[in-house]
Amino acid sequence: MKKTERLHHMLRFINQKQHFTLPDLMQEFQISKRTALRDIASLEEMGAPIYAEYGRYGGYRLLQQMQLPPISFNTDELHALYFAMQALRSFTSLPFRTTFESVHKKFMAALSDRQQENIHNMQQRVAFKHTEQIKDSAHLELLLNAAVQQIVIQITYHDKNRSAAEQSKVAVSIENKEPTKENLEDYHDQSEAVSKTKTSTRIIQPIALYSIKGYWYCQSYDLKKKAYRVFRCDRIISAVLTEIEPVAHLADIHSEHLRSLWKPSEQAISFQCKISEAGMDQFQQNHYPSMRLEEQAGFYLLVGTYEPHELEFIVSYLAGYGTSIKIVEPEMLKESLRQYYLNLLEWI
Numbered sequence: 001m002k003k004t005e006r007l008h009h010m011l012r013f014i015n016q017k018q019h020f021t022l023p024d025l026m027q028e029f030q031i032s033k034r035t036a037l038r039d040i041a042s043l044e045e046m047g048a049p050i051y052a053e054y055g056r057y058g059g060y061r062l063l064q065q066m067q068l069p070p071i072s073f074n075t076d077e078l079h080a081l082y083f084a085m086q087a088l089r090s091f092t093s094l095p096f097r098t099t100f101e102s103v104h105k106k107f108m109a110a111l112s113d114r115q116q117e118n119i120h121n122m123q124q125r126v127a128f129k130h131t132e133q134i135k136d137s138a139h140l141e142l143l144l145n146a147a148v149q150q151i152v153i154q155i156t157y158h159d160k161n162r163s164a165a166e167q168s169k170v171a172v173s174i175e176n177k178e179p180t181k182e183n184l185e186d187y188h189d190q191s192e193a194v195s196k197t198k199t200s201t202r203i204i205q206p207i208a209l210y211s212i213k214g215y216w217y218c219q220s221y222d223l224k225k226k227a228y229r230v231f232r233c234d235r236i237i238s239a240v241l242t243e244i245e246p247v248a249h250l251a252d253i254h255s256e257h258l259r260s261l262w263k264p265s266e267q268a269i270s271f272q273c274k275i276s277e278a279g280m281d282q283f284q285q286n287h288y289p290s291m292r293l294e295e296q297a298g299f300y301l302l303v304g305t306y307e308p309h310e311l312e313f314i315v316s317y318l319a320g321y322g323t324s325i326k327i328v329e330p331e332m333l334k335e336s337l338r339q340y341y342l343n344l345l346e347w348i
Contacts, residue, residue: 137233279324
């Protein structure tokens, strides 16, 4: 790192830290004690109000926060920022009051003609493919603010799937029957009868937002059910802030903890599939918190659970593996996948 660039970084470092020591600078910038002393002298020449404190707990202190110079980026950093920004292009809804076009316009306007030309040339050689956002989500900003500020909100939610209780009644009614085509058709007919769309009012505390395959999701804690829930943001019809006291321990949960929050219901059904090496590659690219890979006697298994109302989803998901998997159990899932393929053949 060049000295001028290092001094700019150092100025921001001490402005944020206020009190610092020579070892702080030496560790942060990987420099010697002698270089650190010279850099402090250079910063003082630039006008930084640095005061030396002597004694056992001495060091240096910034007398007041400084007005920092504008951030400067080198060519590689500009390219990295530009292509990182491309991730916004695929979203029609963002949890901020801005759009890709607005950010892109301001970014390009700040560049010199030469830098704009470099960016244009890079565009012709590098491309990032992102899944386009499928449906708009109107309440992302409120959800994000509630998650950051630990605020409980009330939402009206479009429940597309039937409840687990309703679906489990259907599943239990035929669980002891032989998985024949007739019984499966009866299962699907009964499922249709309880799958009507409805709305519900939820009291939730948002934890984090994330985007997968064109949809925004909100990981939350449902205060009435006292359980973690994931809501698809485009199905949130309305959202308002409340004065309800937030759950204190949720402040310690961060986005990297989301996978560990998932737990199956009591009605969840376990499944196991033998999976090939090609299937394992596909699993790494596309899987859900309810699934994992396990090694057993020299081969691998795709194991997991699905809720009774998720039968069609899990069948469609497993069908995507083709000959890379073979269902071990349960028999109902195996027969459902077989029927799925037969239905496809009828359409050919």
